[in-house]
Amino acid sequence: MNIQDDIPVGGFEERLLAELKAAVAIQSPRPSPGLGPEPAWAGRARPRGMRLGRRALAGVAAAAVAGGTLTGGLVEHDLSRVAAAPAVTTAALDAFLDKAAAAALKSAASPEWKYVWQGQVERRIQRGPGQPVECQQGINRTPVTGLLDVIYSKPVACDRVVLWQPPTTQVRPAAPSPKVSAAPGTAHRHYPDLSLLPTTPDALRAELYAAADRGPGYWEMTTDDKDAIVFGLITRILESGVDGGPLRAALYRVVEQVPGVSITFGAKDLIGRTGAGITFTEHGPHGLSNTTGFILSSAPSFVVLGTMQAGYDWHVPGPPRYSSFAAAYLRMVEWYAATQSTRPPGH
Amino acid sequence: MSTPEGLAGIAHDPLAFEVFYRRHVGAVTRFFARRVADPHLIADLTADAFVAVIGSAARYQPELGSELGWLYGIARNVLASQRRRTARELRATRQVAGHRLLDDNDIARLEARIDAERAARSLHQAISRLPDKERAVLELVAVDDLTVTEAAAALGIRPGTARVRLHRARHKAAGGLAERPPSTDPPHAPPVRVLSVVVVEES
Numbered sequence: 358m359n360i361q362d363d364i365p366v367g368g369f370e371e372r373l374l375a376e377l378k379a380a381v382a383i384q385s386p387r388p389s390p391g392l393g394p395e396p397a398w399a400g401r402a403r404p405r406g407m408r409l410g411r412r413a414l415a416g417v418a419a420a421a422v423a424g425g426t427l428t429g430g431l432v433e434h435d436l437s438r439v440a441a442a443p444a445v446t447t448a449a450l451d452a453f454l455d456k457a458a459a460a461a462l463k464s465a466a467s468p469e470w471k472y473v474w475q476g477q478v479e480r481r482i483q484r485g486p487g488q489p490v491e492c493q494q495g496i497n498r499t500p501v502t503g504l505l506d507v508i509y510s511k512p513v514a515c516d517r518v519v520l521w522q523p524p525t526t527q528v529r530p531a532a533p534s535p536k537v538s539a540a541p542g543t544a545h546r547h548y549p550d551l552s553l554l555p556t557t558p559d560a561l562r563a564e565l566y567a568a569a570d571r572g573p574g575y576w577e578m579t580t581d582d583k584d585a586i587v588f589g590l591i592t593r594i595l596e597s598g599v600d601g602g603p604l605r606a607a608l609y610r611v612v613e614q615v616p617g618v619s620i621t622f623g624a625k626d627l628i629g630r631t632g633a634g635i636t637f638t639e640h641g642p643h644g645l646s647n648t649t650g651f652i653l654s655s656a657p658s659f660v661v662l663g664t665m666q667a668g669y670d671w672h673v674p675g676p677p678r679y680s681s682f683a684a685a686y687l688r689m690v691e692w693y694a695a696t697q698s699t700r701p702p703g704h
Numbered sequence: 705m706s707t708p709e710g711l712a713g714i715a716h717d718p719l720a721f722e723v724f725y726r727r728h729v730g731a732v733t734r735f736f737a738r739r740v741a742d743p744h745l746i747a748d749l750t751a752d753a754f755v756a757v758i759g760s761a762a763r764y765q766p767e768l769g770s771e772l773g774w775l776y777g778i779a780r781n782v783l784a785s786q787r788r789r790t791a792r793e794l795r796a797t798r799q800v801a802g803h804r805l806l807d808d809n810d811i812a813r814l815e816a817r818i819d820a821e822r823a824a825r826s827l828h829q830a831i832s833r834l835p836d837k838e839r840a841v842l843e844l845v846a847v848d849d850l851t852v853t854e855a856a857a858a859l860g861i862r863p864g865t866a867r868v869r870l871h872r873a874r875h876k877a878a879g880g881l882a883e884r885p886p887s888t889d890p891p892h893a894p895p896v897r898v899l900s901v902v903v904v905e906e907s
Contacts, residue, residue: 364726364729364730365813367809368809368810368813369747369802369805369806369807369810370729370730370733370750372805373729373747373750373751373754373802373805374722374725374726374729376751376805377721377725377751377754377755377758378718378721378722
């Protein structure tokens with residue numbers, strides 16, 4: 358993918374871009390990504406009376422300053438930074454998910470269009486000997502409905518992740534993918550038809566644990582832990598665009614029953630929105646750990662803002678090391694930074 | 705690389721706007737660096753120009769000219785507006801204060817850019833005595849390297865009219881307008897050594 362701009366990292370052009378993009382977003386006829394269904398007139402001409410106003414722009418500057426994590430279109434993450442609030446109790450997790458499930462039941466049962474930000478590491482650069490390795494990661498806004506084939510590129514090791522927008526918007530078809538491959542870079546196996554899943558918590562839980570019996574090879578996971586596999590499946594289903602209805606409510610109820618799941622309030626996505634991060638961490642060799650999860654927006658919508666995956670390279674020969682998972686949904690890279698706080702010396 | 709429906713999308717789609725912005729922001733800052741020598745003012749004008757882009761994107765018609773020509777037309781209007789209004793008026797009406805976003809590195813980089821565009825700025829000043837309409841065409845062609853067609857689009861005139869005005873301007877300025885030397889704009893990013901490129905799958 359060619360880079361078609363010459364904006365220096367951290368230059369005022371990036372900060373200006375952040376302000377201007379916020380202005381565009383304010384007058385956008387579309388909702389923010391992941392925050393709800395498209396309005397009925399989406400895709401048609403912009404309604405009259407939505408011209409850019411001074412009030413919109415005035416709010417933009419304040420929002421850009423308050424956001425803090427944005428430096429224009431680039432978002433920089435120092436992976437050594439500790440950036441998360443501590444996880445809280447299981448009771449808090451249950452209470453939050455109860456509310457989320459209740460909200461889901463009230464929402465539309467049919468899958469809605471949603472936008473997912475998908476990121477891929479495009480190149481690694483080092484600005485001189487001894488300097489940190491920087492991963493530049495592009496992100497695409499991908500409209501999806503129904504099932505989403507998640508592409509996981511190769512994990513790469515880096516000290517810093519810089520995100521930026523590629524010059525094209527990639528539209529991926531929403532289609533189930535029966536093809537699987539153990540290699541990163543291909544679609545992951547998924548439930549082919551979400552409508553066949555039970556929507557009562559007990560039945561869904563039984564179904565998911567039965568599915569976990571198929572093993573990590575079938576689901577292309579890297580763990581033998583059944584709870585981890587079930588949580589991973591739930592995350593995959595949620596990221597597929599299940600925006601409403603009984604299935605989403607049931608999924609939240611099942612999450613409550615998976616041992617080892619924790620909640621972190623105040624988790625941030627890459628554009629500064631906060632929500633509740635629901636994660637499952639599996640501890641691996643050499644003191645390393647893998648963490649997967651998803652982030653839910655606050656009440657009243659409890660929308661899935663994105664998912665994350667962070668951990669170490671398990672398929673790279675040699676001692677395990679942490680890496681950036683190229684297609685982890687980038688809203689969650691803030692989490693990824695947080696998980697690095699557990700990185701042992703020398704890794 | 706404009707979309708078939710033109711640029712209307714950039715007024716309400718942040719991603720589309722970003723694509724457009726990244727493609728052209730360097731050209732816009734250079735456009736202003738060829739005309740003014742103050743980094744803060746260049747930042748303000750750049751912000752003003754893209755604010756104007758958002759407001760008028762729906763009116764862009766690809767069949768009438770390139771994006772760059774259209775953008776330069778907006779940039780010219782922004783600069784003209786800047787020169788017509790007092791600082792107080794500008795403070796009251798400016799929607800995004802670009803200069804507020806500058807840090808020391810930006811100022812140093814813009815100063816280097818201003819320095820690199822010194823020859824173009826001299827040329828711009830040299831033709832300032834020409835009649836406005838003729839100067840406008842010559843300015844866009846000689847100073848900004850637009851084609852006559854692009855300059856015509858930027859000015860909202862027919863290409864034939866632009867050619868006539870260009871001919872007259874050149875005739876009047878004969879002898880005083882040597883060809884502009886190529887830009888010596890230095891690379892603004894430190895050297896980057898690419899260690900590896902990760903294959904990105906396209907769907």
